[in-house]
Amino acid sequence: MSTVRRNFGEFQVTGLTHAYGGVPVLEDCSLEVPRGKLTVLVGPSGCGKTTLINILAGYEAPAGGRVLLDGQPVGGPGPDRLVVFQETALFPWMTVEQNVAFGCRVRGMPAGEMRERVQAVLVKVGLSDFQAKYPSQLSGGMQRRAELARAMVNDPKVLMLDEPFRGLDAMTRSIMQEFYVGLFEEVGRTNLFITHDLEEAVFLADRLLIMTYRPGRIKEVIEVDLPRPRTFQVMATQRYNDIRQHALELLFEEASKAFEAGSKAAFDLVDGLARAAGRQ
Ligand SMILES: Nc1ncnc2c1ncn2[C@@H]1O[C@H](COP(=O)(O)OP(=O)(O)O)[C@@H](O)[C@H]1O
Numbered sequence: 235m236s237t238v239r240r241n242f243g244e245f246q247v248t249g250l251t252h253a254y255g256g257v258p259v260l261e262d263c264s265l266e267v268p269r270g271k272l273t274v275l276v277g278p279s280g281c282g283k284t285t286l287i288n289i290l291a292g293y294e295a296p297a298g299g300r301v302l303l304d305g306q307p308v309g310g311p312g313p314d315r316l317v318v319f320q321e322t323a324l325f326p327w328m329t330v331e332q333n334v335a336f337g338c339r340v341r342g343m344p345a346g347e348m349r350e351r352v353q354a355v356l357v358k359v360g361l362s363d364f365q366a367k368y369p370s371q372l373s374g375g376m377q378r379r380a381e382l383a384r385a386m387v388n389d390p391k392v393l394m395l396d397e398p399f400r401g402l403d404a405m406t407r408s409i410m411q412e413f414y415v416g417l418f419e420e421v422g423r424t425n426l427f428i429t430h431d432l433e434e435a436v437f438l439a440d441r442l443l444i445m446t447y448r449p450g451r452i453k454e455v456i457e458v459d460l461p462r463p464r465t466f467q468v469m470a471t472q473r474y475n476d477i478r479q480h481a482l483e484l485l486f487e488e489a490s491k492a493f494e495a496g497s498k499a500a501f502d503l504v505d506g507l508a509r510a511a512g513r514q
């Protein structure tokens with residue numbers, strides 16, 4: 235019996251508006267996160283990506299607009315919408331197994347069911363042999379896999395990931411991207427993956443949403459029709475390059491705006507775009 239249920243949800247987001255201290259961050263931001271698909275949102279640092287995810291997760295109430303999950307308005311946070319953040323949030327005093335079990339324990343899940351679920355998820359992320367270790371004993375890539383397991387075990391209707399591989403060295407990051415894409419293809423689910431890295435975005439996505447720099451809204455939706463299962467070989471194909479080039483042109487305008495606004499964080503994107511352009 236599989237303990238991973240297929241209970242996917244979908245978001246419909248209409249006309250979100252949000253501001254901090256009078257500065258508009260989101261304005262008329264509308265998007266769909268369709269059931270069972272991997273939607274990737276890419277935009278320059280500071281454009282409001284984390285703000286958007288916080289609103290979808292229910293951590294923050296928008297100033298205006300509407301978020302529906304399967305037709306129902308989103309109120310506060312809930313285990314049906316979980317976020318994996320870029321910072322590791324593992325409890326350092328708990329083992330991997332205890333960390334992964336934490337959410338189930340808090341919700342009072344019976345011990346037998348909890349053990350079964352936790353073990354199934356640890357197998358999926360390849361950490362069975364490390365379940366008794368503490369986070370500090372794991373590599374960066376393993377810590378990210380433990381984070382993924384900790385969210386997946388709760389079987390959320392939508393799994394959201396906010397730059398989850400940021401801060402990893404380039405090689406580990408590539409390995410994690412391929413690992414994650416394989417996991418998505420195996421388990422399915424509705425995922426919303428947020429990144430400022432264009433190449434990561436095109437490689438992972440079923441649908442690519444390009445976000446504008448402040449105020450943030452969706453500039454264009456690109457259907458990424460690259461074949462699955464997907465491996466890094468796809469990055470050598472003409473189709474991948476065409477999609478990336480199109481997205482690059484759209485993003486470059488936004489990165490320039492971020493740059494002119496003097497956003498230090500804009501360097502992240504300009505740097506990434508220059509790298510991408512150099513590889514053509
Ligand atoms: N809690 C907050 N208070 C004030 N300003 C904020 C807050 N959170 C984010 N901001 C500002 O809102 C803008 C968008 O931030 P964020 O959503 O974190 O962008 P991203 O995730 O795309 O880098 C940034 O200019 C940031 O400085």
Ligand SMILES: [Mg+2]
Nearest residue numbers: 283284285396
């Ligand atoms: Mg962010």
